[in-house]
Amino acid sequence: MRRSRVLVHVLLALGALGMVAPFIWQFLTSLKTLHHATQVPPTLAPDWRWQNYAQIFDLIPFGQQFLNTVLMTGARAIGQVLFCSMAAYAFARLRFPGRTFIFGIFLSVLMVPPQLFIIPQYEIIARLGWLNSLPALIVPGLFSAFGTFLLRQFFLGLPVELDEAARLDGANPLRIWWSIMLPLARPGLVALGILTTIWSWNDFFWPLVVNNDPEKMTLSAGLASLQGQFMTDYPVLMAGSLLASLPVIAVFVVMQRQFVQGIAFTGTKG
Amino acid sequence: MSVSSQEAGAAVKAAAPARTSKSKGRRAEAAWGYALVAPTGIGLLVFYLWPVLQTAYLSFTKTGPFGGAAEWIGLENYREMFSDPEVGTALLNTVEYTVLGLVGVPIAVVFAALLSRPGLRGVAIYRTFFFLPVVTTPVAVAMIWKWLYNGDFGIINYLLSLVGIEGPHWIADPATALYAMVVVGIWMGLGYNLVIFIAGIQSIPKHYYEAASLDGAGPIAQFFRITVPLLSPTIFFISVISVIGSLQLFDLVYVLMGGSSQSSRANPAFPSTETIVYLFYAKAFQTNDKGYGAAIAMLLLVIIVVLTAVQFRLQKKWVTYA
Numbered sequence: 001m002r003r004s005r006v007l008v009h010v011l012l013a014l015g016a017l018g019m020v021a022p023f024i025w026q027f028l029t030s031l032k033t034l035h036h037a038t039q040v041p042p043t044l045a046p047d048w049r050w051q052n053y054a055q056i057f058d059l060i061p062f063g064q065q066f067l068n069t070v071l072m073t074g075a076r077a078i079g080q081v082l083f084c085s086m087a088a089y090a091f092a093r094l095r096f097p098g099r100t101f102i103f104g105i106f107l108s109v110l111m112v113p114p115q116l117f118i119i120p121q122y123e124i125i126a127r128l129g130w131l132n133s134l135p136a137l138i139v140p141g142l143f144s145a146f147g148t149f150l151l152r153q154f155f156l157g158l159p160v161e162l163d164e165a166a167r168l169d170g171a172n173p174l175r176i177w178w179s180i181m182l183p184l185a186r187p188g189l190v191a192l193g194i195l196t197t198i199w200s201w202n203d204f205f206w207p208l209v210v211n212n213d214p215e216k217m218t219l220s221a222g223l224a225s226l227q228g229q230f231m232t233d234y235p236v237l238m239a240g241s242l243l244a245s246l247p248v249i250a251v252f253v254v255m256q257r258q259f260v261q262g263i264a265f266t267g268t269k270g
Numbered sequence: 271m272s273v274s275s276q277e278a279g280a281a282v283k284a285a286a287p288a289r290t291s292k293s294k295g296r297r298a299e300a301a302w303g304y305a306l307v308a309p310t311g312i313g314l315l316v317f318y319l320w321p322v323l324q325t326a327y328l329s330f331t332k333t334g335p336f337g338g339a340a341e342w343i344g345l346e347n348y349r350e351m352f353s354d355p356e357v358g359t360a361l362l363n364t365v366e367y368t369v370l371g372l373v374g375v376p377i378a379v380v381f382a383a384l385l386s387r388p389g390l391r392g393v394a395i396y397r398t399f400f401f402l403p404v405v406t407t408p409v410a411v412a413m414i415w416k417w418l419y420n421g422d423f424g425i426i427n428y429l430l431s432l433v434g435i436e437g438p439h440w441i442a443d444p445a446t447a448l449y450a451m452v453v454v455g456i457w458m459g460l461g462y463n464l465v466i467f468i469a470g471i472q473s474i475p476k477h478y479y480e481a482a483s484l485d486g487a488g489p490i491a492q493f494f495r496i497t498v499p500l501l502s503p504t505i506f507f508i509s510v511i512s513v514i515g516s517l518q519l520f521d522l523v524y525v526l527m528g529g530s531s532q533s534s535r536a537n538p539a540f541p542s543t544e545t546i547v548y549l550f551y552a553k554a555f556q557t558n559d560k561g562y563g564a565a566i567a568m569l570l571l572v573i574i575v576v577l578t579a580v581q582f583r584l585q586k587k588w589v590t591y592a
Contacts, residue, residue, distance in 0.1 A: 009392075023402060090302070095300065108319075113514070121321055245410040252401065
């Protein structure tokens with residue numbers, strides 16, 4: 001029994017090492033001079049060259065791109081939590097003709113790969129004159145069939161007594177949604193918020209396509225453009241990629257429990 | 271008798287206005303329902319549902335190089351697509367990547383089973399480590415691996431040289447580039463699958479394991495006889511998700527192969543890694559041939575539908591629903 005427990009830990013530790021080692025190497029490289037980074041045999045010790053991080057800000061408008069990414073991510077997360085929870089509440093609790101049909105249409109959006117939306121979405125954005133702007137990054141991401149589905153499942157799991165009582169007291173559905181359902185559904189809203197945050201932050205295809213002005217890019221696209229031009233300066237690339245992924249890693253570490261629950265929820269209920 | 275019928279009549283009279291107010295309430299409820307669904311409903315209609323139809327229409331048209339009205343050309347894009355060797359190669363690469371990527375599923379099951387051992391310490395720490403790549407920006411992940419895979423200065427080839435192996439130029443070598451990408455893809459997705467499998471294993475009743483160990487079944491026998499069969503619906507779900515995701519591979523190709531499409535095509539390994547979605551991107555947004563891009567997107571939809579249907583067919587053979 002004890003031997004098998006040790007074996008389990010050895011296997012898990014090897015797996016965990018395989019997961020973390022690339023990040024450690026990224027960090028060590030990000031603090032080396034180009035000369036040291038490309039030395040054979042490689043050395044472990046960094047040169048503590050923090051200038052590599054400063055250099056990112058000279059090569060691309062990193063601060064601006066960071067801000068763009070924050071605004072895109074924040075707006076999408078707030079928008080989705082708000083709009084999806086409204087629709088989800090209606091689907092879970094209100095009776096109206098065509099409810100099943102409309103919900104079925106929502107679900108059908110989930111089945112379609114995003115490549116089938118992207119060209120016309122691009123054309124809509126272009127026609128509105130929104131290319132290379134913040135709305136281009138945000139607006140299509142405000143609406144989510146997935147989020148509606150997730151929260152509907154969540155609302156269905158909540159007891160009906162509270163909102164029934166409020167309805168008997170004459171509260172209208174908007175009020176019930178806002179002051180009863182939202183507080184009750186907090187874990188679900190947080191899960192959707194975190195999932196949307198992480199997916200939006202890491203979104204690449206759409207921002208790459210709509211905004212090609214470096215001042216309007218998100219970090220993913222900015223980072224990718226960096227490697228096109230300065231393909232060989234790996235320490236700087238490692239510094240940039242670390243900086244770009246750090247915020248969302250921080251969100252994950254802080255809110256890990258809710259995040260993992262959200263993922264598990266999509267897997268078991270989806 | 272007459273009194274009671276009078277009473278009944280009064281009761282009916284009293285009920286009548288109640289019924290209309292009830293139907294009024296129902297109408298109000300319906301109005302609220304539509305109003306609350308409207309923001310997401312209209313957004314999905316404009317940005318998702320209508321675009322699907324639009325893409326289908328576009329796939330029968332050709333747009334001039336400077337935009338303007340699309341011209342109807344019937345099946346021309348599809349004819350071109352089926353005779354285009356680049357489409358064939360991209361399709362094969364994508365399918366190969368997708369099939370090999372499924373190796374990640376059993377790996378995740380094994381780690382999930384290890385992490386679900388009763389009384390194990392440090393589960394949260396392990397889980398955090400496995401999850402890091404999931405939350406890291408794919409572009410950043412691709413860059414890290416590009417550096418690890420570097421043929422001249424990469425740490426992987428250095429470690430291999432310590433045991434006397436001369437490593438290839440992984441992502442610049444047509445013989446290895448696709449496999450190198452599969453490894454990164456599995457590495458990135460492992461934590462996500464792991465979390466879902468752990469949730470699945472937790473829902474397996476404990477007494478199955480207790481009964482099995484009373485019967486003298488060891489941990490490995492328990493894994494194959496209890497965990498895997500009872501987890502098979504989740505394994506099926508993850509396999510479907512994994513196939514759909516792999517078929518849409520783009521970020522890794524874009525970054526590992528060198529960023530902009532000019533520098534990508536300079537990489538000798540590019541033809542062996544180009545995927546269907548990369549081709550979609552190149553046609554729709556770089557050569558600006560939206561009609562042809564739309565046809566490729568339609569092809570992708572068909573492939574996804576067919577492969578998912580095949581998986582649902584096959585599941586009857588191996589998935590057990592308790």
